[in-house]
Amino acid sequence: AQKITQTQPGMFVQEKEAVTLDCTYDTSDPSYGLFWYKQPSSGEMIFLIYQGSYDQQNATEGRYSLNFQKARKSANLVISASQLGDSAMYFCAISPRGSTLGRLYFGRGTQLTVWP
Amino acid sequence: ETGVTQSPTHLIKTRGQQVTLRCSSQSGHNTVSWYQQALGQGPQFIFQYYREEENGRGNFPPRFSGLQFPNYSSELNVNALELDDSALYLCASSLTGTEYNEQFFGPGTRLTVL
Numbered sequence: 001a002q003k004i005t006q007t008q009p010g011m012f013v014q015e016k017e018a019v020t021l022d023c024t025y026d027t028s029d030p031s032y033g034l035f036w037y038k039q040p041s042s043g044e045m046i047f048l049i050y051q052g053s054y055d056q057q058n059a060t061e062g063r064y065s066l067n068f069q070k071a072r073k074s075a076n077l078v079i080s081a082s083q084l085g086d087s088a089m090y091f092c093a094i095s096p097r098g099s100t101l102g103r104l105y106f107g108r109g110t111q112l113t114v115w116p
Numbered sequence: 117e118t119g120v121t122q123s124p125t126h127l128i129k130t131r132g133q134q135v136t137l138r139c140s141s142q143s144g145h146n147t148v149s150w151y152q153q154a155l156g157q158g159p160q161f162i163f164q165y166y167r168e169e170e171n172g173r174g175n176f177p178p179r180f181s182g183l184q185f186p187n188y189s190s191e192l193n194v195n196a197l198e199l200d201d202s203a204l205y206l207c208a209s210s211l212t213g214t215e216y217n218e219q220f221f222g223p224g225t226r227l228t229v230l
Binding site for chain 1: 118147149151156157158159160161164166171172204206208210212217218219220221222223224226
């Protein structure tokens with residue numbers, strides 16, 4: 001069984017500040033991928049960043065970085081220099097290698113609001 | 117934009133009716149997955165199609181069915197609609213065999229069942 005837990009229903013951050021969105025996961029699969037998606041009010045899921053379970057280094061993509069702590073089963077998303085356009089729902093997801101190819105299991109999301 | 121398109125964008129149906137949602141995958145992608153996202157929830161996996169065959173299914177009843185066509189586009193059919201079927205339906209396409217089978221999502225279809 002796979003489970004993603006996002007404990008922060010909402011987060012607020014001032015423009016240009018950094019923010020961390022929490023994600024913990026549970027899986028029995030030894031090999032998996034962790035993803036973060038952004039969902040604006042329009043509904044489309046926008047891929048942000050990926051971390052493989054065997055990757056030694058934390059993933060980074062521009063202003064996004066993933067703080068991966070495998071032993072603690074956490075995969076927090078860090079957004080640096082927040083922008084007003086970052087306001088959206090953010091979902092953490094896991095994709096075990098042994099399951100249906102690429103199938104994603106999502107958390108309930110965190111609503112991020114960036115204020116000026 | 118991902119190149120994945122879905123139609124229609126919005127749909128209103130009544131209980132007991134049937135609905136067909138459509139998805140056109142990104143060029144070169146051979147796999148399509150469908151997700152249901154109820155209000156305030158994360159997306160839930162419905163099923164996946166690979167090379168026109170169902171390749172895995174989530175915890176959804178048989179009245180949720182699908183098709184994939186030779187051009188890799190796909191349909192999601194829901195029979196005997198229930199009020200709880202009201203949700204955003206997301207289609208995602210991917211290319212099986214890539215490193216992590218990244219899924220590219222379409223804009224979704226918002227279904228309201230009255």
